[in-house]
Amino acid sequence: MLLAAAALTSAQSTFERSSKRGLVFVPSETHPSDNQIWVEGTSDLTWYYNYGVSPSPAYSNRTQSDFEFVPMLWSPSNDFLSSIKTMISGGRNITHIMTYNEPDGTSSTGGSDVDPSVAATNWISQVEPLRKLGIKTGAPAVTGSPSGFTWLSQFFDACHSQGTNCTADFFPIHWYGNFEGLASHIGQVAGTYVNKSIWITEYALNNDTLANTQSFFNTSAEYFDRISYINRYSYFGAFRSDVSNVGPNAAMLTSNGLLTDIGSWYLGGAATNNIPSATGLGLRDVPGMIAVLVASVAGLSLLL
Numbered sequence: 001m002l003l004a005a006a007a008l009t010s011a012q013s014t015f016e017r018s019s020k021r022g023l024v025f026v027p028s029e030t031h032p033s034d035n036q037i038w039v040e041g042t043s044d045l046t047w048y049y050n051y052g053v054s055p056s057p058a059y060s061n062r063t064q065s066d067f068e069f070v071p072m073l074w075s076p077s078n079d080f081l082s083s084i085k086t087m088i089s090g091g092r093n094i095t096h097i098m099t100y101n102e103p104d105g106t107s108s109t110g111g112s113d114v115d116p117s118v119a120a121t122n123w124i125s126q127v128e129p130l131r132k133l134g135i136k137t138g139a140p141a142v143t144g145s146p147s148g149f150t151w152l153s154q155f156f157d158a159c160h161s162q163g164t165n166c167t168a169d170f171f172p173i174h175w176y177g178n179f180e181g182l183a184s185h186i187g188q189v190a191g192t193y194v195n196k197s198i199w200i201t202e203y204a205l206n207n208d209t210l211a212n213t214q215s216f217f218n219t220s221a222e223y224f225d226r227i228s229y230i231n232r233y234s235y236f237g238a239f240r241s242d243v244s245n246v247g248p249n250a251a252m253l254t255s256n257g258l259l260t261d262i263g264s265w266y267l268g269g270a271a272t273n274n275i276p277s278a279t280g281l282g283l284r285d286v287p288g289m290i291a292v293l294v295a296s297v298a299g300l301s302l303l304l
């Protein structure tokens, strides 16, 4: 029985690898060893961001060419420009930055709730100078709701009223929902901001069945890899299923810290058959439990 299961697992093909793939990094306080899973072995992740200006301590031994850190100006701050310049003069080759996390959203959902004209003033002083140094800049990372388009349009208008064209090199997208909605949203962003590259910097099918979530994951990854103007993407699921705020099935780790199928596929590996669960232990992620089950089935057949 165990041999048959092992043969089945090794027969499953690995997922397509992609240099576009990165990590939305939310460090695990309770299980710090989880932080290394994303950069171990044959992981194909090439870059990460952590919503902040500075690299994460967990990756202090990684260089920009190993695992590119992309700083983010989460909300208006007058220290951003000098922080980036200090990192560059310290030898870190920063080539991309991101700006304002969900400025059209409130803090209850992780948004920075920023007034577009306040962001415009801050962008002109902190972001435009970096762009002049050749750093590629991300437009404000608005939510996937219609308010995102409204906010961005007000932001660019506010720059014009302040005498500047705020220019973004790429447009980050956040999306929670199904693939049809995601593809339509990407089309709308690409149609509004013509000839700009797009990064999908947070996405997941939240709160759905495992089958639907896996199907969404495969379809969206294949789509992102195929579309040339989508330059990068980072899946929102680098945490354990029992602490997931987008539902357990979207998570890349089980409640025991093992890679789920989606987690392994995202790193360019094969299915693990580890099942995420909202609480407690997933059945197939505990080798000891399989042994107990096998033993009890064997015991049962002996009794019969």
Ligand SMILES: *[C@@H]1O[C@H](CO)[C@@H](O)[C@H](O)[C@H]1NC(C)=O
Pocket: 036, 057, 058, 059, 061
């Ligand atoms: C980097 O540091 C982490 C601990 O912070 C360690 O687990 C990992 O093995 C180190 N990796 C390399 C390549 O040195």
Ligand SMILES: *[C@@H]1O[C@H](CO)[C@@H](O)[C@H](O)[C@H]1NC(C)=O
Pocket: 093, 095
């Ligand atoms: C910085 O990284 C970019 C992109 O990888 C590369 O083209 C450039 O040569 C690097 N610059 C330095 C000073 O290493």
Ligand SMILES: *[C@@H]1O[C@H](CO)[C@@H](O)[C@H](O)[C@H]1NC(C)=O
Pocket: 163, 164, 165
């Ligand atoms: C902003 O861009 C427009 C259109 O390309 C151009 O006409 C205008 O001169 C630019 N304004 C500034 C301040 O660069």
Ligand SMILES: *[C@@H]1O[C@H](CO)[C@@H](O)[C@H](O)[C@H]1NC(C)=O
Pocket: 194, 195
């Ligand atoms: C977009 O790029 C194409 C091909 O380079 C060019 O023909 C077109 O004018 C560009 N459109 C805009 C709005 O910049």
Ligand SMILES: *[C@@H]1O[C@H](CO)[C@@H](O)[C@H](O)[C@H]1NC(C)=O
Pocket: 012, 013, 014, 015, 016, 211, 214, 215, 218, 265, 271
């Ligand atoms: C997702 O892709 C993997 C790897 O190619 C494949 O084994 C799996 O069956 C796919 N799942 C779905 C639901 O498409």
Ligand SMILES: *[C@@H]1O[C@H](CO)[C@@H](O)[C@H](O)[C@H]1NC(C)=O
Pocket: 206, 207, 244, 245, 246, 247, 248, 278
């Ligand atoms: C999605 O799942 C999370 C975690 O299980 C839960 O907190 C949240 O209320 C769910 N949201 C919806 C819309 O069901």
